[in-house]
Amino acid sequence: xxxxxxxxxxxxxxxxxxxxxxxxxxxxxxxxxxxxxxxxxxxxxxxxxxxxxxxxxxxxxxxxxxxxxxxxxxxxxxxxxxxxxxxxxxxxxxxxxxxxxxxxxxxxxxxxxxxxxxxxxxxxxxxxxxxxxxxxxxxxxxxxxxxxxxxxxxxxxxxxxxxxxxxxxxxxxxxxxxxxxxxxxxxxxxxxxxxxxxxxxxxxxxxxxxxxxxxxxxxxxxxxxxxxxxxxxxxxxxxxxxxxxxxxxxxxxxx
Amino acid sequence: xxxxxxxxxxxxxxxxxxxxxxxxxxxxxxxxxxxxxxxxxxxxxxxxxxxxxxxxxxxxxxxxxxxxxxxxxxxxxxxxxxxxxxxxxxxxxxxxxxxxxxxxxxxxxxxxxxxxxxxxxxxxxxxxxxxxxxxxxxxxxxxxxxxxxxxxxxxxxxxxxxxxxxxxxxxxxxxxxxxxxxxxxxxxxxxxxxxxxxxxxxxxxxxxxxxxxxxxxxxxxxxxxxxxxxxxxxxxxxxxxxxxxxxxxxxxxxx
Numbered sequence: 001x002x003x004x005x006x007x008x009x010x011x012x013x014x015x016x017x018x019x020x021x022x023x024x025x026x027x028x029x030x031x032x033x034x035x036x037x038x039x040x041x042x043x044x045x046x047x048x049x050x051x052x053x054x055x056x057x058x059x060x061x062x063x064x065x066x067x068x069x070x071x072x073x074x075x076x077x078x079x080x081x082x083x084x085x086x087x088x089x090x091x092x093x094x095x096x097x098x099x100x101x102x103x104x105x106x107x108x109x110x111x112x113x114x115x116x117x118x119x120x121x122x123x124x125x126x127x128x129x130x131x132x133x134x135x136x137x138x139x140x141x142x143x144x145x146x147x148x149x150x151x152x153x154x155x156x157x158x159x160x161x162x163x164x165x166x167x168x169x170x171x172x173x174x175x176x177x178x179x180x181x182x183x184x185x186x187x188x189x190x191x192x193x194x195x196x197x198x199x200x201x202x203x204x205x206x207x208x209x210x211x212x213x214x215x216x217x218x219x220x221x222x223x224x225x226x227x228x229x230x231x232x233x234x235x236x237x238x239x240x241x242x243x244x245x246x247x248x249x250x251x252x253x254x255x
Numbered sequence: 256x257x258x259x260x261x262x263x264x265x266x267x268x269x270x271x272x273x274x275x276x277x278x279x280x281x282x283x284x285x286x287x288x289x290x291x292x293x294x295x296x297x298x299x300x301x302x303x304x305x306x307x308x309x310x311x312x313x314x315x316x317x318x319x320x321x322x323x324x325x326x327x328x329x330x331x332x333x334x335x336x337x338x339x340x341x342x343x344x345x346x347x348x349x350x351x352x353x354x355x356x357x358x359x360x361x362x363x364x365x366x367x368x369x370x371x372x373x374x375x376x377x378x379x380x381x382x383x384x385x386x387x388x389x390x391x392x393x394x395x396x397x398x399x400x401x402x403x404x405x406x407x408x409x410x411x412x413x414x415x416x417x418x419x420x421x422x423x424x425x426x427x428x429x430x431x432x433x434x435x436x437x438x439x440x441x442x443x444x445x446x447x448x449x450x451x452x453x454x455x456x457x458x459x460x461x462x463x464x465x466x467x468x469x470x471x472x473x474x475x476x477x478x479x480x481x482x483x484x485x486x487x488x489x490x491x492x493x494x495x496x497x498x499x500x501x502x503x504x505x506x507x508x509x510x
Contacts, residue, residue, distance in 0.1 A: 093465040132422035133449045133465040167387035194388045210348040210388040
């Protein structure tokens, strides 16, 4: 983590979103105190702490566990100075999607007072429909917007990732609406490889694929969104590269 | 093809949708005359001839070629006694999706008089958003419905495949609308494997995955749809099985 933050700051990046697995000791992380020390020392902004969510479950006790867990994640995010906790909302095979969606809205509602208390926003990240089976029952910006409209909280918004939403004919309208409603909290970039080799770990770096990233970025910036664009590229291919060279390549592709 | 049709009829299946690659000699098929002889001899219905479409292209000459090709496909479908030609509408990397969608509507419009003449319907098959890069710029039933509403032809409708559309929160509404508008022309079943290993050739057989097929089938039948449910499972795993045993397994899973 120290090495990453040093290298990002050195390369002129403005921030780093922190994944919980590099923080939480039970996930192999450095521990919260150390993580806080590293990010504060780096001078980097922390757009997001990643990730909360996974609200739906077949039984009520598990749903309460998820809510409690999300509150803890919010506290950790506050300690890290993160603006938001990104929510991968969850889905459960066998649980009807409409029921899962209700449980997601209920779970988020139960966390909102804690978000306010922590001073950290919750952002729903719609995930690509290919993840509807077990990762997210919210797959389009419209569905995230509906929850935001229902819960009406300044502590709730949407994180838009081009990978998940680029194909959606309603994308432009939804970005504009999110801008108007003040719910556009995060913007993630990468690319869709035409010959995707793996559903989770074969994202492209900007320019590798077919997404009109410049066009979407323009829509996002037109709303007045002033946050950092976050590069998020799950990729066995890029993870296998020399990571200093990879960072240089990322900087080029951001240009 | 003969072997398949004999086996399907023997196993009590009511029909077979014919893929063009088993018909067209330039794709390795048996030739149209022979294909007609085989299907007519089998007594099987032919819900669909698969597939037309692929309308968008960067230049006008290629778009006209696609239209001409689709007309030929309609003629072949008529010879086979197929009720419909299924359209995988196409998408072109680098061509903006909204432009591609316009070209699709224009291409279909140009084919409709020929469809009427041939007595064969065209059905738009919305493809899963993971195919938006190069196979289909129409990814939800709502988008297919919009084209049907615009073109207003009794020769145009929608083929619903649970694999592509199961995740869509608007699915129930769209199925009902398609029923009301008389545009529900085809119904394809298979399953979504949670650990999908390949984007094209790892579909599940009904029961292997997480789709509520019984629920969707009920919605489809509630519209009055009286067509055959078509089993369509692109799967390296099942293709590698003994195909007689596979046919028995399919029959069980249809039960």
